[in-house]
Amino acid sequence: MIASLSDRQRKMLLFLLERDTRTTARQLATRFGVATRTVRYDLEYLRTALKGTGLHLVARPRSGLWIEGEPDRREAVINLVRSVSPPLPTDAVERKHRLALELLTHDDGLALTMLGETLACSRTTVLRDLEEVARQLGTYGLRLERGRGRVRVVGPEQERREALVRLLVETLEPEALLQVGRGVAPGPHWETAGGSNRDAGWAQLSAVVHRAEEALGRKFTDESFVSLVVHLEVTLQRLSAGHEITMPAARLSECPTLPRAYYPSPAITWPRCASASWRSARAPCCSGFPAWPRT
Structure with a gap:
């Protein structure tokens, strides 16, 4: 257990x-x-x-x-x-990624002492890493708020999810990326972000993206495919944590009315909603990723 x-x-x-x-x-x-x-x-x-x-x-x-x-x-x-438990970071780059993930998944913030224990480093190292993490999160329109020995991420829900997806995809090893594409859970690192590590759930999410490919009549690049699966998992985790996820009216107006694609469970349906730019290029959530040919 x-x-x-x-x-x-x-x-x-x-x-x-x-x-x-x-x-x-x-x-x-x-x-x-x-x-x-x-x-x-x-x-x-x-x-x-x-x-x-x-x-x-x-x-x-x-x-x-x-x-x-x-x-x-x-x-x-x-x-x-x-x-x-997920393994401890082995170098500075991995430590900073882990620090950003910890902060992004704890909405109320974390104590500096707790971060130090989680990352197996000193308070001084945490403070130094926070400077770079703040710059990294700033590119997503997020900022760090500090006070009384604690630090938390402040910013819009959509930007928080986008930052989570990007960081998670960047931390996955090539083999883990291929596993996600096959509907296999990416391993213990994923649990750092509060995600599911059950193969069944990942297989269902992967099936949803495969059906989107069929509906659009095209294949996503490997990294775009994985990013979409991860984006779905992150969104489900945020919803289960009680966060409200909405789409701006202007964005909704871009979505044509398409038949609903049924999730591989009779109890859940997913709307097939995609803009013309998404059909002709990559998914918006994956902008900035290199195009990997899918085999």
Whole structure:
């Protein structure tokens, strides 16, 4: 069950396992940049994940939260959590990409100390990297807001999604790009952005883009195809997190009325909506990417 936890839930579990003192839901919410309600939701997943490990998550009013269990069992679970977590960045470039992804996927921001622990680097290194990340996000119309030891991304929802898609595609290895094109989950790095790592979900999204190709009578380049699949996954994640996603009226007016393409599940339908420029070139979300011929 631990392998099914999200990246944030694994970090929360590690935090509780490695603590000698008690904490509270409010303190966890502040540390992980989420609402207290979200923490309580995550704690239920942690309780389920710990079943059969010999450890128990205890929560008592006015006493706090902690994990009970024998030291050897605690150490075994710590090692298990670390083994299924996304690997730490191996160089400065990967670290800055990871930093940007962490900030883009935590709307309420993150504490500098938390970022340092996540990236296995000092506060000074985080602050230095933030300068470059701020410039990078600025190209998407986003900015960083700092205060009281925390930092968060501020800007429109659409620009946030575009930045997420671009960063995610850039961090995928060539083999992972091919896997996405085949409808296979890209691996543990994707969970850094809160995405699904289930092959079934990626296969459905890939099928949607294949059907778009059929409707338009053309093949997308490899990178455009992957970008569209990733864009769909990011959009679904943002919607599931409660964010409102809209399209400007001017953009909607460009979309011709086309038959609806049915998603590979009878319960969900997807409108086939594309402008003339999209049919004749690449998808708008992929502008700036090199054209890779598809084989």
